Structures are given as structure tokens and as C-alpha cells.
Amino acid sequence: MLNGRKSSKFFRLALAAAFFSYLGVVFGAYTRLSEAGLGCPNWPGCYGKPFAPLTAQDLSRQPAVEIKPEERAWKEMVHRYLSGVLGLLLLRLAWLGWQLKRRKRNQQVLIPLATMLLTFALSIAGALTVSLQFKPLIMMMQILGGMAVLGSLWWIVMREQKFWLSVGPSPVTRSLRPRTLAALVIVVLQITLGGWSMVNYAGLACPDFPTCQGVWWPRMDYLEGFTLWRDIGIQYDGKLLDLASATAIHMAHRLGALIALLYVGWLALHVLRVGAQDKLRLYGMLVLLLLTEEALLGVMQVETHLPLAVAVMHNAVAALLLLGLITLYHVVRSPRKT
Numbered sequence: 001m002l003n004g005r006k007s008s009k010f011f012r013l014a015l016a017a018a019f020f021s022y023l024g025v026v027f028g029a030y031t032r033l034s035e036a037g038l039g040c041p042n043w044p045g046c047y048g049k050p051f052a053p054l055t056a057q058d059l060s061r062q063p064a065v066e067i068k069p070e071e072r073a074w075k076e077m078v079h080r081y082l083s084g085v086l087g088l089l090l091l092r093l094a095w096l097g098w099q100l101k102r103r104k105r106n107q108q109v110l111i112p113l114a115t116m117l118l119t120f121a122l123s124i125a126g127a128l129t130v131s132l133q134f135k136p137l138i139m140m141m142q143i144l145g146g147m148a149v150l151g152s153l154w155w156i157v158m159r160e161q162k163f164w165l166s167v168g169p170s171p172v173t174r175s176l177r178p179r180t181l182a183a184l185v186i187v188v189l190q191i192t193l194g195g196w197s198m199v200n201y202a203g204l205a206c207p208d209f210p211t212c213q214g215v216w217w218p219r220m221d222y223l224e225g226f227t228l229w230r231d232i233g234i235q236y237d238g239k240l241l242d243l244a245s246a247t248a249i250h251m252a253h254r255l256g257a258l259i260a261l262l263y264v265g266w267l268a269l270h271v272l273r274v275g276a277q278d279k280l281r282l283y284g285m286l287v288l289l290l291l292t293e294e295a296l297l298g299v300m301q302v303e304t305h306l307p308l309a310v311a312v313m314h315n316a317v318a319a320l321l322l323l324g325l326i327t328l329y330h331v332v333r334s335p336r337k338t
Helices: 002-034 056-059 069-101 110-131 136-160 171-199 244-273 281-303 308-330
Strands: none
Touching: 002 136, 002 171, 002 308, 069 110, 069 308, 136 171, 136 244, 136 308, 171 244, 171 281, 171 308, 244 281, 244 308
């Protein structure tokens, strides 16, 4: 009985940690986007004007957003408080998992411990972000690390909860496992491209859709656009990449979005078609809805010229899509041995 209460507490702690991790991912995106100095902080309109920039060249003539020091401070402190609460929850989660391991052979210990260590490593990276003047590569480490923490915690929740259970081995689930894993890899790569676009402020390099700057294949500089380390510091929002480099990043993100839309969309429709017997249709519908919303938000970002609310929602739904695919992979894998 005591062991059962501790197992229930372990699940609740993991769920709470996943919730705070998700809040941290979304609020981190809001902090980065609101301080970027690129995109439209108000909607409709842009920078107090009735119309947003209509061409890529108009972007260079947009005034910089003046952010008061106290605004930066409260955003950063809220993000730090969320990270602090998450760190405390992970400490308790790892310790409780270690205690339960003595009585429960299949108790999760390594994943909570690794997630806790990754979170503290991200805290160190956060300090480096300030000392290294907000380098894009350091910010990318935080974005991907935050997503990794969120995905790991959701995996812990999936293995502990009793609602979305593995459906057991069958020809359908065996065929879906590698396909779902491939979808997860594609979505992670697309999140990486999206994060690189965000930290390099390339979101409005193509202010039209489906073309870019009025053509299907504009001039691009991939070598400069994907240089991982460049000497740009805290005034990065006032010193953007040149248009060809930003366009290369933006177009790579669009191409990745098309690949993700086609493959993950096909997978979701395939699950809807073959998953009736194994009761998998619900998960296919979940992934399809999240994918559709993410694609629509991506197009809306371009058409409305990157309003802050839409950009943050785009990041939030991307995280949910990642969790949806992790849920699908959980239910098609073999059940845990007790």
C-alpha cells in the first residue's frame, strides 16, 4: 500500500514537472520573440502603423522596438522562476524514483535523473547566454534542451499513467513503430529549423506565401545563414543577417515544414485507416489536428507578418505536436514487463 502511494506520487510529480516544463518552453519562446525587435508586436497593423511591411526590403526600414529594462526584467525573472520550480520538482522526482527502485524492478530512475541533469545544464547555458551576449547557438541549445526536457518528462508520464496504455503487439503496431519514430525525428528536425529561424530573426525574410519575395526561389546564402557561431552580441536585434542569409534560413524552415506536413500527415491518415482494430484512431486524429493547426499557424505568421501572439502559439503547438507523436509511439510500442 505504501509503495502504491509513492508510485502515485511519482506520477503526479512527473505530470506537474511536465506542465511546468511546457510553460517554460512557451514562455521562453515569448521572451525571445518579444525581445527580438523583428516581427509585429501589435496586430492588426505593425509598429503603430496600419499596414505591416509588404516586401522583404521594407523590413530594414522598420523601427526597432524599444523595450524598457523593467519589461525585460520581469520576463526574464518569470522564466527563471518557472525553471526554478521545475528544478525542484525534478530533484524530488529523481529522489522518489530512486526510493521506489528498491521495491519496484521496472521503476524509472535513469530518465528522471538524466532529465534533472539536463535541466541544470540548461541553467548554466542560461548564464552563458547573458555572458556571451545572446549568441544564436547558445539560445538554440536552450530551445532544443527545453524541448528535450519536455519530451523526456512526457515519456515518463506516459509510462506511469493508466489511461493511454500500450495496445500490445500486432502486425499494425509493429509496422507503425518505425514510422512513428521517423515522424518524431522529422518533427524534431523541423523544430530545430524553426528555432534557428527564431534566434536569427528570419521570420519575415519571406513576407509572402506561397512565394518568397515574389518568386518561388529567391537569392539565398545558405553558408552564411547556417554559420553556427558568429560575432554578433547583445545588439543582435539591431544588426540583422543580410537578406540572402535570412532568406536561406526561412526557406529551409518552409521546406522542412512541407516535408513534415506530408509525412506526418500521411502517418496520421494511415493510423486512421488501419488503427480501428487496435483502437488507434483517436491518436491518429490527435496528431492530424495538431499538425493541421501548426501548419495553419505557420501560414498565418507570414500572412499577418509575424504578430507576437501567433508566433508564440506556433511554438506552443509545435511542442504539443511533439507530445502527440510521443503519445502515439507509446501506445504502439510493446507493453512494459512488470
